[in-house]
Amino acid sequence: MALDAAIVGPGNIGTDLMYKILDRSDSINLQRMIGIFPVEESDGLQAAVEEGIPVGTEGIDSVREHADEFDIVFEATSAKVHASQAPVYEELGLFAVDLTPAAIGPYVVPVVNADDVIGEATNINMVTCGGQATIPIVHAVDRVADVEYAEIVATIASKSAGPGTRQNIDEFTQTTAAGIEEVGGADRGKAIIVLNPAEPPITMRDTVYTQVPDTADIDEIRDSVADIEAQVQDYVPGYEVTLEPAMKGQDEVGFDLGDTVIVTTMVEVEGEGQHLPPYAGNLDIMTSAALGAAERVAAQPAESSPIGRVADD
Amino acid sequence: MTDVRLVDMTLRDGMHAVDHQFTPEEMADIAAALDAADMDVIEMSHGDGMGGSSINYGFSAGTTEEYLDAVAPEVNNAKLSVLLLPGIGTVEDLQLAVEKGADVCRIATHVTEADVSQEHFEYLEELGLEATGLLMLSHMASPEKVLEQAKLMESYGADYVYVMDSAGAMLPQDVTDRVSLLVEELDIGVGFHAHNNLGLGIGNTLAGIEAGAETVDGCLRGLGAGSGNAQMEVLVGVLKKAGYDVSPDFFGVMDAAEDVLLPMLTPETMPELDNDSLLLGYAGVYSSFLRHTRRVAEKYDLDPREILIELGELGVVGGQEDMITDVAARMAEQGGAKAEADD
Numbered sequence: 095m096a097l098d099a100a101i102v103g104p105g106n107i108g109t110d111l112m113y114k115i116l117d118r119s120d121s122i123n124l125q126r127m128i129g130i131f132p133v134e135e136s137d138g139l140q141a142a143v144e145e146g147i148p149v150g151t152e153g154i155d156s157v158r159e160h161a162d163e164f165d166i167v168f169e170a171t172s173a174k175v176h177a178s179q180a181p182v183y184e185e186l187g188l189f190a191v192d193l194t195p196a197a198i199g200p201y202v203v204p205v206v207n208a209d210d211v212i213g214e215a216t217n218i219n220m221v222t223c224g225g226q227a228t229i230p231i232v233h234a235v236d237r238v239a240d241v242e243y244a245e246i247v248a249t250i251a252s253k254s255a256g257p258g259t260r261q262n263i264d265e266f267t268q269t270t271a272a273g274i275e276e277v278g279g280a281d282r283g284k285a286i287i288v289l290n291p292a293e294p295p296i297t298m299r300d301t302v303y304t305q306v307p308d309t310a311d312i313d314e315i316r317d318s319v320a321d322i323e324a325q326v327q328d329y330v331p332g333y334e335v336t337l338e339p340a341m342k343g344q345d346e347v348g349f350d351l352g353d354t355v356i357v358t359t360m361v362e363v364e365g366e367g368q369h370l371p372p373y374a375g376n377l378d379i380m381t382s383a384a385l386g387a388a389e390r391v392a393a394q395p396a397e398s399s400p401i402g403r404v405a406d407d
Numbered sequence: 408m409t410d411v412r413l414v415d416m417t418l419r420d421g422m423h424a425v426d427h428q429f430t431p432e433e434m435a436d437i438a439a440a441l442d443a444a445d446m447d448v449i450e451m452s453h454g455d456g457m458g459g460s461s462i463n464y465g466f467s468a469g470t471t472e473e474y475l476d477a478v479a480p481e482v483n484n485a486k487l488s489v490l491l492l493p494g495i496g497t498v499e500d501l502q503l504a505v506e507k508g509a510d511v512c513r514i515a516t517h518v519t520e521a522d523v524s525q526e527h528f529e530y531l532e533e534l535g536l537e538a539t540g541l542l543m544l545s546h547m548a549s550p551e552k553v554l555e556q557a558k559l560m561e562s563y564g565a566d567y568v569y570v571m572d573s574a575g576a577m578l579p580q581d582v583t584d585r586v587s588l589l590v591e592e593l594d595i596g597v598g599f600h601a602h603n604n605l606g607l608g609i610g611n612t613l614a615g616i617e618a619g620a621e622t623v624d625g626c627l628r629g630l631g632a633g634s635g636n637a638q639m640e641v642l643v644g645v646l647k648k649a650g651y652d653v654s655p656d657f658f659g660v661m662d663a664a665e666d667v668l669l670p671m672l673t674p675e676t677m678p679e680l681d682n683d684s685l686l687l688g689y690a691g692v693y694s695s696f697l698r699h700t701r702r703v704a705e706k707y708d709l710d711p712r713e714i715l716i717e718l719g720e721l722g723v724v725g726g727q728e729d730m731i732t733d734v735a736a737r738m739a740e741q742g743g744a745k746a747e748a749d750d
Contacts, residue, residue: 245461249727260525261522263523264493264499267494267497286726288725289494289523290722292721301733303463337736340732346706348428350466358732
C-alpha cells in the first residue's frame with residue numbers, strides 16, 4: 095500500500111528528505127511541503143515548488159486544511175513544535191514520523207525495531223543521528239553476545255552541527271544513550287559527541303564499543319555486524335563499517351575488565367548529497383532512516399495498519 | 408588578594424598519568440595536603456571531566472560521587488573545582504558536583520566550538536556558582552579566533568576564560584599573543600594552562616602571567632597528560648622568585664609533592680619528557696592521547712610517533728581518542744599490504 099505524505103518543516107532536514115522521497119521512494123508519495131513563512135522567504139518551499147510539490151505556509155493550519163490529502167506526516171521542525179503539533183496529528187488520524195528530539199512516541203531504528211513498533215504506535219521518533227548509526231551495531235552484537243555496556247563516540251564535522259544541536263548538546267548524549275539501551279539492547283548505554291572543525295569537513299564517523307562476556311565468539315559477532323551493515327545500506331546507501339569488530343582484552347586497557355572483553359567497531363556515514371553535502375552523513379542518516387521507517391509503515395498489511403483502522407477490536 | 412591564582416589539577420589532569428586510577432582515599436590525602444598548603448583552587452574529576460569514565464577515555468577507579476565524597480571534606484580553605492566537557496558530561500553531572508560541595512565548575516570546549524557550552528554556563532549562572540571557560544587546543548586557532556570564542560563564553564556568564572595549550576604545542580610568543588589579546592578585550596579574568604611537551608611548561612606559564620593571566624594551572628611533581636603540566640611546586644618557587652605574591656606555602660606544596668604524591672606513583676605512571684610526549688607538542692596532538700597511543704601502538708606493532716604525526720595531520724581534536732585505533736588499524740593494514748607486495 096503506497097502512502098501519501100506531507101513534510102512539515104522545510105529546513106535543511108525537510109528539504110533533504112523531500113529529495114530522497116522524490117528520488118527513490120515507490121511507496122511514499124509526497125503530496126505537500128508545509129512551512130510557516132511565505133514561499134519567497136523559504137528556500138525549502140521554493141525547492142518544493144520547483145519540484146512541482148504543492149506547498150502550505152500556515153504551519154499546523156495548513157496541515158488541518160489539507161489533512162485528507164495524506165496519511166503520514168514527517169515532522170522536521172523542532173522538539174517544541176512537535177510537542178504541540180503531535181496531538182493534532184493524532185486527532186486527524188495522521189501517522190507521525192518525528193525527526194526532532196521530542197520523542198513523544200517510541201524510538202525507532204528501522205533495521206532493529208520498526209516492525210515491532212509500527213502497528214502499535216502512530217507516532218514514532220527517530221532518536222538521533224548517532225543513534226541511527228550505532229544502535230544497529232549494538233543490536234547486532236547483542237543478539238549474539240549479551241552486551242552489558244555499550245558506548246558510542248559520534249564525531250561530526252562542526253559545519254554539520256546546527257544551532258539546535260549546539261544549544262542542546264546534552265539532549266544528544268542523553269537521547270542516544272537511552273536509545274542504545276531501549277532499542278540496542280545494552281544493559282547500560284553511554285554516548286559521547288565530538289565536533290571536529292577540520293577543513294575540508296570530515297565525514298561523520300562513529301565508534302561503537304560493546305562490553306561482552308569473554309566467552310563471546312568474535313567470528314559470530316563479525317558475521318552479525320556484516321549482516322546488519324547490509325540491511326542498513328538498504329536505506330542508508332552511504333553507511334559503511336570501516337573497522338570490523340575487533341576484540342580488546344585486559345592487557346590492552348588501563349582499567350579492570352573483570353570477565354569481559356571490549357569489542358570495537360567503527361562506521362562512517364557518507365551522505366548522498368541530495369541537498370546536504372556528503373560529509374553531513376549525520377543529517378543524511380536521519381532523513382534516510384525516517385524514509386526507511388515510513389516505507390515500513392507502508393509495507394504493513396492493511397488490517398494491522400494503524401492508519402484508517404475502523405475499530406480496536 | 409594575591410597576584411596570581413593557582414589551580415592545582417593533580418587530581419584531574421594528573422589522573423591521565425595514572426590512567427584515572429587514583430582511589431578516592433588517595434585523592435583525599437592529596438587534597439588535604441594541598442589544602443593545608445593554602446592552594447587557591449583544587450580541581451578533581453576524571454581526567455576528561457565528569458562523565459569521562461568510559462571505554463574511550465578509560466574507566467576511573469571511583470565514580471565522580473565517590474571522589475567528591477572523599478575530597479570535599481578535606482577542602483576547607485581552598486576552592487573545590489570540577490571539570491566538564493560538553494558532549495562527554497551533562498548538566499546532571501554539574502548538579503551532582505554542586506550538591507556535593509564544588510565551588511567552581513570549569514567548562515571546556517574545543518577552541519572553535521564554544522557555543523556548545525551555553526546551557527552549562529547558564530545552569531551555573533542560575534546557581535550563582537563560579538564558572539570558568541576553557542578553550543582547549545588554543546594553538547589550533549589564531550588569537551582573533553580565540554578572542555571570538557572567549558567572548559562567547561563571557562557572554563554566557565563565564566567568570567574566567569582560559570587559553571589552554573592542551574597539546575603543549577605553543578611557543579612563548581604564541582602564549583603572549585593569545586593571552587594579551589584576551590586581557591585587552593575581555594572584562595573577565597584570563598587564565599593559561601600549560602603542558603610540558605616542548606619543555607616549556609613553566610616558561611609558557613610565566614609568559615602567560617606576564618601577558619596578564621590572573622589564573623594558571625599546574626600539578627604536583629608535574630603530573631598531567633603527556634609529559635605533564637606546569638610543575639606546581641616549581642611554579643610556586645619561580646613566581647616567588649620573580650616577585651609575585653602567591654598564596655601557597657612553598658615548603659607545603661613541595662612536601663605535598665614529595666611526601667604525599669610521590670609514594671603513590673611508579674616509574675610507569677610518572678610522566679617524563681620522552682620521545683613520544685615530545686611528539687605530542689611537536690605535532691600538536693591532545694596530550695591525553697599519549698598513553699592510549701602507546702597501548703594501541705603495541706597492539707598493532709607500530710611506532711607511537713608515526714601514529715601521533717598522522718593524528719596531528721588529520722587535525723584530530725580532544726575527545727577523539729577513538730581515532731588512535733582508527734589510524735593505527737589503517738596504518739597496520741597498509742604496512743601489511745606493503746610487506747606482502749615486497750615479498
